[in-house]
Amino acid sequence: MLVRARRLRRRYLVFKVETREKDRIWSRREVEEALISSILVLHGVMGLVRSHFKLAKYDEQRGIGILSCSHRYVDLVRSAILIAGLRLGDSTIHTIKVTGTLKKAIRIFNSLPKNTS
Amino acid sequence: MGDFYDLCIVTNTESLHNFLERAFRLGYKGVGVSGLSISTRDRLEIDSKVEVISRLDLYFDKNIQAKRVLRRERRNFEIIVAHPKNVNTARFSARDGRIDIVNFHGHEYLFSPIQAKLMANEGKALEICLSHLRTLKKLNPRPLTRIIRKYYVMLTLAEEFGVDVVCSSGATNLYEMLSPKDVIAFISILGLGNKAAQALTKAPREILERNRLKLSDKFILPGVMLLDE
Numbered sequence: 001m002l003v004r005a006r007r008l009r010r011r012y013l014v015f016k017v018e019t020r021e022k023d024r025i026w027s028r029r030e031v032e033e034a035l036i037s038s039i040l041v042l043h044g045v046m047g048l049v050r051s052h053f054k055l056a057k058y059d060e061q062r063g064i065g066i067l068s069c070s071h072r073y074v075d076l077v078r079s080a081i082l083i084a085g086l087r088l089g090d091s092t093i094h095t096i097k098v099t100g101t102l103k104k105a106i107r108i109f110n111s112l113p114k115n116t117s
Numbered sequence: 118m119g120d121f122y123d124l125c126i127v128t129n130t131e132s133l134h135n136f137l138e139r140a141f142r143l144g145y146k147g148v149g150v151s152g153l154s155i156s157t158r159d160r161l162e163i164d165s166k167v168e169v170i171s172r173l174d175l176y177f178d179k180n181i182q183a184k185r186v187l188r189r190e191r192r193n194f195e196i197i198v199a200h201p202k203n204v205n206t207a208r209f210s211a212r213d214g215r216i217d218i219v220n221f222h223g224h225e226y227l228f229s230p231i232q233a234k235l236m237a238n239e240g241k242a243l244e245i246c247l248s249h250l251r252t253l254k255k256l257n258p259r260p261l262t263r264i265i266r267k268y269y270v271m272l273t274l275a276e277e278f279g280v281d282v283v284c285s286s287g288a289t290n291l292y293e294m295l296s297p298k299d300v301i302a303f304i305s306i307l308g309l310g311n312k313a314a315q316a317l318t319k320a321p322r323e324i325l326e327r328n329r330l331k332l333s334d335k336f337i338l339p340g341v342m343l344l345d346e
Contacts, residue, residue, distance in 0.1 A: 020290070041261055042265075042306075074302070075302040075306050078303070079299070079302045079303035081299060082295060083250060083261075086250065086251070090292060092294075092295070094143070094296035
């Protein structure tokens with residue numbers, strides 16, 4: 001078992017995908033691929049590994065999701081989010097909030113209505 | 118963190134309201150609209166929580182062209198951004214007191230150490246416009262690396278010589294406006310480090326305050342001002 005000092009400290013990023021075409025729905029797989037590709041292109045395989053990146057939750061209908069990453073790599077993941085929108089065509093992905101606990105991230109995730117833009 | 122400014126959006130007066138709503142939702146305090154003069158802005162009577170900043174973009178390849186426009190338009194715009202196309206115009210942009218920001222989009226090679234030193238001495242800011250990234254349709258490594266390398270070289274030079282940096286989105290439609298904290302994260306990993314936040318907060322605010330003071334009635338000459346009695 002890892003001692004407390006060595007345990008990974010995570011940050012949870014609540015993000016939103018917005019598209020010009022209102023009816024376009026991006027699937028979880030497409031969004032995850034876009035995010036992983038942008039991290040790989042920006043920071044390589046080691047960047048992806050060290051960031052402990054994971055798409056924890058994603059709602060396709062609302063286009064809102066939660067990512068988790070290591071606390072040291074929040075800037076890296078945010079910059080990857082910025083350019084991941086390019087992969088999805090005429091879309092933009094932006095971070096709504098960064099939290100330290102999954103519980104708070106889920107609370108924010110559930111509180112966002114369908115058409116926030 | 119502070120008040121965020123996006124100093125470059127390109128839109129007409131009909132869509133301006135939508136841009137301002139989106140800017141407010143993203144957390145911006147002010148947006149700079151390219152081509153919108155002070156008189157037009159006042160005539161529109163915009164009622165919004167986001168400040169509208171009038172901005173002029175000057176594209177020129179001869180100094181005489183810039184001088185003619187500056188003589189006529191300096192008092193009509195709060196911020197003047199020069200887009201030089203050759204070394205002469207780049208040096209002119211750095212030296213002329215009427216120009217606030219220099220943007221080397223498409224001619225990044227002009228931002229050399231000599232140019233950086235000149236701009237730092239004259240107090241000019243360097244603008245990094247993220248509209249470059251949108252020219253990529255896909256995330257291919259080579260073109261993306263080329264673009265990011267240009268940003269990286271300019272930002273590291275700017276940091277080395279102490280040139281103020283201003284970052285803007287260059288948005289032409291609503292979905293091109295970027296969240297300010299994501300932009301700060303992006304430019305911090307490109308070389309600005311802890312000063313990344315200043316590119317969207319302190320640097321644009323200082324330029325704006327300085328110019329508003331110069332355009333006000335209290336300003337007489339550099340160093341001479343009317344005080345309230």
